[in-house]
Amino acid sequence: MSGVRLESLCKSFGDITAVDNVNLTVADGEFVVLVGPSGCGKTTTLRMLAGLEDCTSGRIFIGERDVTDTHPKDRNIAMVFQSYALYPHKTVAQNLGFALRIAKRPRDEIDRRIQEVAEILDIQDLLDRKPAKLSGGQRQRVAVGRAIIRNPEIFLFDEPLSNLDAKLRTTTRSELIKLHKRLNATMVYVTHDQVEAMTMGDRIVVMEGGLVQQIGTPLEIYDDPDNRFVAGFIGSPAINFLDAQIAVGRSACEARFAGASLKLPKSHPAASRADVVLGVRPEHLLIAPGSGIGVSFQATVETVEHLGAETLVELALDGKALTVRSGRLENLASGQPVEIGVHLENILVFDPGDGQRLRPPNGAEM
Amino acid sequence: MGGAQARLSNRFMWFCMAPVIVFLIVVSLAPTIVAIVDSLRELSLTVFTKRGAFIGLENYRELLSEDAKFFTAISKTVMFVAVVVPFEFIFGLAIALYINHEFAGRRLLITLIMLPTMIAPVVVGMMWRYLLMPSFGLLTYYLQQMGFLAETTIFSDEFTAFAALMIIDIWEWTPFMMLIMLAGLTAMPQEPIEAAHLDGANAWQVLWHVQLSFLRPLIVFAVMFRAIEASKVFDTIYILTGGGPGNATETIAVFAFRTTFIKWDLGYGAAICLVLAFFSLVVAALFFKVTSRAQER
Numbered sequence: 001m002s003g004v005r006l007e008s009l010c011k012s013f014g015d016i017t018a019v020d021n022v023n024l025t026v027a028d029g030e031f032v033v034l035v036g037p038s039g040c041g042k043t044t045t046l047r048m049l050a051g052l053e054d055c056t057s058g059r060i061f062i063g064e065r066d067v068t069d070t071h072p073k074d075r076n077i078a079m080v081f082q083s084y085a086l087y088p089h090k091t092v093a094q095n096l097g098f099a100l101r102i103a104k105r106p107r108d109e110i111d112r113r114i115q116e117v118a119e120i121l122d123i124q125d126l127l128d129r130k131p132a133k134l135s136g137g138q139r140q141r142v143a144v145g146r147a148i149i150r151n152p153e154i155f156l157f158d159e160p161l162s163n164l165d166a167k168l169r170t171t172t173r174s175e176l177i178k179l180h181k182r183l184n185a186t187m188v189y190v191t192h193d194q195v196e197a198m199t200m201g202d203r204i205v206v207m208e209g210g211l212v213q214q215i216g217t218p219l220e221i222y223d224d225p226d227n228r229f230v231a232g233f234i235g236s237p238a239i240n241f242l243d244a245q246i247a248v249g250r251s252a253c254e255a256r257f258a259g260a261s262l263k264l265p266k267s268h269p270a271a272s273r274a275d276v277v278l279g280v281r282p283e284h285l286l287i288a289p290g291s292g293i294g295v296s297f298q299a300t301v302e303t304v305e306h307l308g309a310e311t312l313v314e315l316a317l318d319g320k321a322l323t324v325r326s327g328r329l330e331n332l333a334s335g336q337p338v339e340i341g342v343h344l345e346n347i348l349v350f351d352p353g354d355g356q357r358l359r360p361p362n363g364a365e366m
Numbered sequence: 367m368g369g370a371q372a373r374l375s376n377r378f379m380w381f382c383m384a385p386v387i388v389f390l391i392v393v394s395l396a397p398t399i400v401a402i403v404d405s406l407r408e409l410s411l412t413v414f415t416k417r418g419a420f421i422g423l424e425n426y427r428e429l430l431s432e433d434a435k436f437f438t439a440i441s442k443t444v445m446f447v448a449v450v451v452p453f454e455f456i457f458g459l460a461i462a463l464y465i466n467h468e469f470a471g472r473r474l475l476i477t478l479i480m481l482p483t484m485i486a487p488v489v490v491g492m493m494w495r496y497l498l499m500p501s502f503g504l505l506t507y508y509l510q511q512m513g514f515l516a517e518t519t520i521f522s523d524e525f526t527a528f529a530a531l532m533i534i535d536i537w538e539w540t541p542f543m544m545l546i547m548l549a550g551l552t553a554m555p556q557e558p559i560e561a562a563h564l565d566g567a568n569a570w571q572v573l574w575h576v577q578l579s580f581l582r583p584l585i586v587f588a589v590m591f592r593a594i595e596a597s598k599v600f601d602t603i604y605i606l607t608g609g610g611p612g613n614a615t616e617t618i619a620v621f622a623f624r625t626t627f628i629k630w631d632l633g634y635g636a637a638i639c640l641v642l643a644f645f646s647l648v649v650a651a652l653f654f655k656v657t658s659r660a661q662e663r
Contacts, residue, residue, distance in 0.1 A: 050560075050564060051563075051564075052560050071563070072560070072563040073563055073564065073565075073566045073567065073568065075564075077564060078564060078565075079560075079561065079564050081557045081560070081561060082557075083555065084557075085555075085557030085558045085560065085561040086558070086561075087558055087561075087562070087575065088579070088580075089579035089580075089582075090575075090579075098562070098565050098567075098575070099565035099566055102565055102566045102567050102571055103566055146561075146565070150565070
């Protein structure tokens with residue numbers, strides 16, 4: 001196994017820059033997830049790593065080997081495609097053994113490896129079937145099997161779960177996590193699903209507009225986003241954003257919104273701006289918080305969604321919708337006014353222009 | 367109400383289909399029935415007795431048991447098909463693979479490549495006739511300059527005449543194969559090809575293991591179509607050699623033409639055409655059976 005290093009990787013299609021100066025180091029045995037909306041450049045980055053797209057500029061290293069100009073077949077990489085890309089005219093066994101056959105491995109070794117992989121993925125009964133006779137989940141397993149049979153240096157996954165139904169996706173997700181632990185392999189995984197990214201990755205790379213927006217562990221990304229895009233993309237339900245006006249006093253400044261006021265130290269970068277955007281995760285908005293809370297304001301209940309263990313409440317605040325995620329709440333009704341509170345440390349401040357996070361100089365938010 | 371509407375819709379359906387059905391009856395069904403009836407009659411215009419008499423299967427008996435020329439024509443046709451179709455397929459596939467990516471002028475190139483197939487076969491024949499004319503044919507001149515055809519002309523030698531006809535057919539119909547293969551390659555999903563590259567396959571292995579498997583139904587169609595068409599080749603041979611020298615280039619269609627319109631034996635000619643049609647049907651049915659079984663596997 002080896003790590004991966006992408007240095008200043010760029011890819012343009014004519015005038016369109018699909019990937020813009022991506023720098024990323026994936027450690028040996030690490031599971032890194034590239035996540036972002038459609039068109040953000042994540043799949044193009046993965047395809048460049050696989051050698052299926054040429055780089056416009058930049059270098060790609062697998063271990064210490066510069067593979068930027070190396071043909072895909074010589075990169076020792078295996079990839080699981082979104083469409084699984086099984087060979088429809090070959091049986092499952094032939095699909096699994098194809099790479100070994102191409103590598104001219106002895107017949108008995110190929111058979112042994114096929115059996116081993118089939119056991120790992122529990123597809124022993126499917127070996128004689130053609131892909132057309134398999135379910136989506138079974139095809140997905142065969143595609144994974146075709147990747148692991150070769151013991152490649154790097155595994156690449158291009159949205160491999162997106163064609164599965166919700167239940168199967170959850171099961172397969174945990175199977176892939178177990179497989180990663182078992183193989184201790186370096187894996188780079190592309191998805192647009194932030195839940196997959198959060199649950200599977202050792203680290204997440206959030207991309208948008210061809211740029212890497214942030215790299216970090218799932219909880220770092222969730223708790224400490226670098227910009228408004230990352231804060232909005234990661235998390236379900238999505239983070240709430242509130243527009244606030246800055247008023248600077250003699251010793252401190254205030255961010256005012258909806259009749260509430262958030263005190264910020266004068267050294268906070270927000271003090272030099274007229275407006276800011278505040279971000280609060282739905283679980284950090286507290287209904288009827290009582291005294292001692294950092295900031296509180298009044299809002300009106302719009303809808304209440306009971307999910308059993310928890311309740312999602314949509315609030316109206318100055319014509320904007322806010323989502324609250326709370327423990328089970330049974331006595332809320334639509335149209336009811338409620339007091340909402342937020343602890344200061346749970347409020348994120350963003351520049352309204354470029355969306356960058358405005359952190360206080362000492363690192364603490366407030 | 368529902369029944370009346372269904373009847374109306376049924377009537378409208380027949381009304382829409384009527385022109386096509388009438389057309390097919392006039393140009394296909396009626397001539398076939400006439401040909402079947404004619405093949406069972408003595409219809410040689412050079413025979414004055416029994417002309418038009420019903421003679422049962424006599425034409426077929428004579429054709430299949432006594433006529434050496436018929437079997438020669440069959441063997442020439444088989445040889446013609448067996449040579450030209452594989453070459454057309456291989457060249458067509460090779461060109462399709464070569465131009466199966468975007469580059470400036472690709473559409474223009476495809477149009478230029480398609481020209482031989484788009485030209486009427488008679489015009490193709492005339493064009494090659496001028497190129498290969500013994501006295502002032504441009505190609506003949508260059509071939510002679512290179513030391514070929516010094517003592518003979520291309521259409522006066524059995525081997526060169528037949529080879530020239532094959533080369534012309536390959537030149538004319540390779541673009542058709544190219545177009546079909548290109549359509550298949552363009553419609554093919556790219557992921558299995560990319561997966562094969564990542565699995566370590568080189569270009570030949572990708573072609574053999576992945577692309578040809580995907581193309582198989584199209585290959586079956588194109589090869590079968592061309593085999594049937596090539597077995598009926600007539601225009602270029604008629605223009606260039608007329609079946610000669612002797613009967614060296616007399617394929618089955620030329621043989622049928624000569625019998626019908628040179629010897630004016632209309633009944634015998636009809637029998638030849640029907641036997642040819644029957645063999646074509648049998649070959650097509652066998653081909654479909656074999657390939658559909660292969661597909662199921």
